[in-house]
Amino acid sequence: MSRMRGSWKSVPQSSSDRIQGTLSRREFLVRGGALVVSFSMARGALGAQPQEPQNVGKEPKKAPALPGSLKNAPLLDSWIRIDADGTITVFSGKAELGQGIKTALIQVAAEELAVEPRTINLVTADTSRTPNEGYTAGSQSMSDGATAIQHAAAQVRAILAGIAAQRLNVPLSELTVHMGAVRAKDGRSLRFGELVTGEALHVQAAPQSPLRDPKTRGVMGKSLPRVDIPSKVTGRPSYVHDLRLPNMVHARVVRPPGYGARLQTVDTSSAEKMPGVLRIVRNGSFLAVVAEREYQAIVAMRALARTAQWSESRELPRAADAYDHFQKLPQEVYVDAGGPADIATGPGTISATYRRPYQMHASIGPSCAVALAEQGMLTVWSHTQGAYPLRNAIAEMLRMPAERIRCIHMEGSGCYGHNGADDAAADAALIANAFVGRPVRVQWMREDEHTWEPYGSMMIGTARARLDGPNVTEWQYEVWSNTHNARPGPAGNLSTAWQIDTPFTPPPPKPAPLPAGGGNRNAIPIYSFQNTRVVHHFVPEMPLRVSALRGLGAYANVFAIESFMDELATAAKIDPLDFRLRHLDDGRARDVINAVAERFGWGRFQKQRGRGRGFAFARYKNYAAYCAVAIEVEADRELGLVKPIRVVAAIDSGEAVNPDGIRNQTEGGVIQSLSWTLYEAVTFESRRITSRDWSTYPIMRFSNVPDTLEVHVITRPGMPFLGTGEAAQGPTSAAVANAIADAIGVRVRELPITRAHIRAAVGIQET
Amino acid sequence: MIVLNVNGREYQVDAAVSTPLLYALRDYLQLNGAKFGCGLGQCGACTVMVDGKPVLSCITPISVLSGRRIKTIEGLGTIDNPGPVQRAFIDEQAAQCGYCIPGMMMRAQALLEANPAPSKADIRRHMNANLCRCGTHMRILRAVERAVGYLKNDRSAG
Numbered sequence: 001m002s003r004m005r006g007s008w009k010s011v012p013q014s015s016s017d018r019i020q021g022t023l024s025r026r027e028f029l030v031r032g033g034a035l036v037v038s039f040s041m042a043r044g045a046l047g048a049q050p051q052e053p054q055n056v057g058k059e060p061k062k063a064p065a066l067p068g069s070l071k072n073a074p075l076l077d078s079w080i081r082i083d084a085d086g087t088i089t090v091f092s093g094k095a096e097l098g099q100g101i102k103t104a105l106i107q108v109a110a111e112e113l114a115v116e117p118r119t120i121n122l123v124t125a126d127t128s129r130t131p132n133e134g135y136t137a138g139s140q141s142m143s144d145g146a147t148a149i150q151h152a153a154a155q156v157r158a159i160l161a162g163i164a165a166q167r168l169n170v171p172l173s174e175l176t177v178h179m180g181a182v183r184a185k186d187g188r189s190l191r192f193g194e195l196v197t198g199e200a201l202h203v204q205a206a207p208q209s210p211l212r213d214p215k216t217r218g219v220m221g222k223s224l225p226r227v228d229i230p231s232k233v234t235g236r237p238s239y240v241h242d243l244r245l246p247n248m249v250h251a252r253v254v255r256p257p258g259y260g261a262r263l264q265t266v267d268t269s270s271a272e273k274m275p276g277v278l279r280i281v282r283n284g285s286f287l288a289v290v291a292e293r294e295y296q297a298i299v300a301m302r303a304l305a306r307t308a309q310w311s312e313s314r315e316l317p318r319a320a321d322a323y324d325h326f327q328k329l330p331q332e333v334y335v336d337a338g339g340p341a342d343i344a345t346g347p348g349t350i351s352a353t354y355r356r357p358y359q360m361h362a363s364i365g366p367s368c369a370v371a372l373a374e375q376g377m378l379t380v381w382s383h384t385q386g387a388y389p390l391r392n393a394i395a396e397m398l399r400m401p402a403e404r405i406r407c408i409h410m411e412g413s414g415c416y417g418h419n420g421a422d423d424a425a426a427d428a429a430l431i432a433n434a435f436v437g438r439p440v441r442v443q444w445m446r447e448d449e450h451t452w453e454p455y456g457s458m459m460i461g462t463a464r465a466r467l468d469g470p471n472v473t474e475w476q477y478e479v480w481s482n483t484h485n486a487r488p489g490p491a492g493n494l495s496t497a498w499q500i501d502t503p504f505t506p507p508p509p510k511p512a513p514l515p516a517g518g519g520n521r522n523a524i525p526i527y528s529f530q531n532t533r534v535v536h537h538f539v540p541e542m543p544l545r546v547s548a549l550r551g552l553g554a555y556a557n558v559f560a561i562e563s564f565m566d567e568l569a570t571a572a573k574i575d576p577l578d579f580r581l582r583h584l585d586d587g588r589a590r591d592v593i594n595a596v597a598e599r600f601g602w603g604r605f606q607k608q609r610g611r612g613r614g615f616a617f618a619r620y621k622n623y624a625a626y627c628a629v630a631i632e633v634e635a636d637r638e639l640g641l642v643k644p645i646r647v648v649a650a651i652d653s654g655e656a657v658n659p660d661g662i663r664n665q666t667e668g669g670v671i672q673s674l675s676w677t678l679y680e681a682v683t684f685e686s687r688r689i690t691s692r693d694w695s696t697y698p699i700m701r702f703s704n705v706p707d708t709l710e711v712h713v714i715t716r717p718g719m720p721f722l723g724t725g726e727a728a729q730g731p732t733s734a735a736v737a738n739a740i741a742d743a744i745g746v747r748v749r750e751l752p753i754t755r756a757h758i759r760a761a762v763g764i765q766e767t
Numbered sequence: 768m769i770v771l772n773v774n775g776r777e778y779q780v781d782a783a784v785s786t787p788l789l790y791a792l793r794d795y796l797q798l799n800g801a802k803f804g805c806g807l808g809q810c811g812a813c814t815v816m817v818d819g820k821p822v823l824s825c826i827t828p829i830s831v832l833s834g835r836r837i838k839t840i841e842g843l844g845t846i847d848n849p850g851p852v853q854r855a856f857i858d859e860q861a862a863q864c865g866y867c868i869p870g871m872m873m874r875a876q877a878l879l880e881a882n883p884a885p886s887k888a889d890i891r892r893h894m895n896a897n898l899c900r901c902g903t904h905m906r907i908l909r910a911v912e913r914a915v916g917y918l919k920n921d922r923s924a925g
């Protein structure tokens with residue numbers, strides 16, 4: 001409990017907290033009494049920043065000398081501070097998004113420091129306090145963030161043991177580190193707080209660390225309860241939505257009706273007179289109202305919206321032929337795997353095309369932010385995935401120096417990628433700058449989130465293959481996609497900045513490099529085929545606003561590849577699971593597949609009428625977590641109805657720090673992917689998005705979740721953390737598609753697998 | 768000025784009578800449990816109990832609530848002394864982001880007060896009104912089942 005209160009208190013609510021970062025070292029020592037001061041951070045925050053990683057993975061083989069994110073902030077006291085009273089504070093640039101990362105980071109730190117987890121206070125993503133770890137994205141918080149903390153903690157433990165050896169005058173080998181103290185065999189011991197003096201931890205991290213033996217794990221590998229859940233279920237302030245600063249006011253933004261719409265006229269006179277209204281803020285086509293109370297702001301916003309006249313010029317593609325339109329847009333063509341151009345063409349080849357519509361993050365809680373402009377400083381509290389990149393974007397938008405802006409992460413509703421969080425923060429910043437001295441809270445309305453968030457790109461994948469008996473001899477796959485990364489950093493990626501007087505435009509999108517990739521993420525099959533060619537058609541023009549949605553291109557590519565593998569297995573008359581294993585050498589891949597086969601009872605499955613089973617597998621990004629999924633569905637051919645009955649998944653994300661956390665994330669990945677796969681597509685008409693709420697963008701409900709969902713975690717003690725959050729979505733989509741095909745004998749290749757798409761595949765004409 | 772009875776206490780709320788209960792709870796009484804999700808009565812994130820029944824606070828004006836008993840998750844227990852439904856959600860680790868969870872818990876509480884022994888099918892049917900985006904459904908269902916047992920124990924102990 002104390003941990004949670006501690007982290008809540010870390011939100012600066014007093015001016016003394018806010019100016020801490022600008023105090024001199026001497027002042028801090030006098031006032032704080034701490035022996036170790038994390039001034040590497042203060043310097044880092046005010047000085048040159050390391051380059052921000054993009055939303056792409058780094059190939060482990062090319063990792064720099066320092067492990068994980070240590071390279072972003074190589075001083076140990078950027079990560080770990082121990083006060084004279086023994087208080088341990090761990091700093092992470094990664095943010096809690098509901099994935100449970102705080103708990104896992106505390107476990108890793110506790111393990112390597114040899115202390116109880118409850119003694120650790122964790123501070124996350126804050127541009128004045130924590131290292132810059134870029135975005136919390138790409139399932140990299142464990143591989144980058146936890147790896148950095150693991151190594152930093154091991155090095156801190158070694159430094160403390162070294163100091164103790166000198167002080168006690170005994171060899172290191174006779175010392176043990178346990179429960180926050182270093183003990184000698186003769187019974188003498190020194191607590192961490194006594195050992196840390198001067199600049200003991202203000203040292204460069206080493207590339208190698210004396211990591212503890214994985215066989216002696218005490219805290220890592222245990223399913224510790226999440227540190228954030230008790231607060232959330234008892235109504236304690238847990239989200240930026242719950243932040244109430246003294247004198248805070250509420251704002252709402254009048255959003256344009258569609259992309260590119262410009263505000264022509266608005267009559268503010270009646271809204272200005274409404275109860276509680278303090279200010280109408282207009283800046284170009286950006287229009288907002290500030291009121292004392294939240295509901296007053298909403299009522300006034302609606303009144304303003306009624307009088308606002310917009311010019312709408314931007315045409316959206318015709319929904320009926322959006323895929324064709326998309327494929328005809330200008331494109332950059334990249335050959336990602338270079339087999340001969342003519343493979344898998346001509347007579348005797350099998351081919352299929354798979355389609356994925358625009359899909360949305362659709363967070364349950366619309367985005368929210370609080371900003372305060374005061375004494376030349378701007379502080380922004382946001383559920384952004386990247387506090388540092390957001391700071392740069394807001395600085396550019398407001399044309400003010402980044403060092404005068406502080407961005408502090410606070411939790412929000414689950415985001416699953418780049419949703420409205422950064423835009424809401426920009427809204428709050430813009431309004432607060434026009435309303436100096438009082439904190440401004442902005443929350444988006446439901447229709448703001450649905451119609452203005454950046455979606456996951458429409459994608460098309462065409463697969464072709466040639467079989468020689470049970471073997472794939474030729475494989476060619478082409479994928480068409482927009483970018484999957486239009487995150488801020490540049491102000492032009494904030495929708496707020498598109499609307500202001502001197503607007504910004506989005507920078508030209510660039511394809512993310514492999515092996516992580518964007519639209520081509522997981523486009524290269526993991527299977528060993530004799531000849532493989534993969535072509536990426538990168539479409540720069542974005543008919544609808546798009547950016548990073550959980551899994552990026554992997555979701556659609558794995559859907560296509562793993563659906564096609566089943567189609568090939570059917571053609572080869574081989575069990576689809578055996579067919580995959582024939583083409584798969586990686587032992588860890590085989591382990592998750594075999595685990596699922598056994599737990600699901602794949603070999604014993606008795607086919608019933610109206611039931612089917614499906615299987616799929618992927619290694620996320622081809623270098624991260626392994627995940628296999630088997631699903632049994634009930635499906636009705638004529639009615640086009642589908643009900644998932646039973647799901648079994650297995651995941652290997654390296655050493656499992658918190659197995660239940662991995663299960664929770666994987667269960668969520670499976671259910672969310674079932675929802676995407678069976679129900680979800682963004683709808684639009686000539687100028688406007690028409691998916692405006694939950695009735696026009698339905699998602700999965702309790703009535704349709706499976707009867708059972710089992711997740712088996714395979715742990716690999718001592719092996720690198722591979723991350724978990726995005727491993728299950730791809731395999732789940734194909735597994736359910738394969739199960740539907742098994743149940744009804746017809747293949748649906750266009751997502752979502754709705755009643756209409758099933759009936760069309762069956763050949764039923766809708767009247 | 769309207770008087771609202773929330774979690775057994777009376778509060779004078781100086782808001783327009785058309786103000787939805789959600790904003791009275793969050794903005795005037797500084798209670799965090801009920802969440803804004805859609806403002807349209809579609810998602811259930813704002814679910815609270817009124818006279819024992821689940822109610823969508825985002826579309827219920829305070830004008831109709833005078834003299835009625837309103838309960839939020841703050842009325843179920845505290846972080847140091849969580850109530851049965853709260854304990855069940857903690858013990859099942861039934862949250863990812865957790866934003867929908869208070870609404871889930873209040874809907875579950877209303878079910879369990881009306882029917883102390885619901886079947887699994889009853890629970891699914893009853894919870895169907897609320898949306899979760901993280902995909903925590905299986906844990907939420909298990910937590911409600913677990914809460915049935917906790918409430919039974921608490922009753923027999925009490």
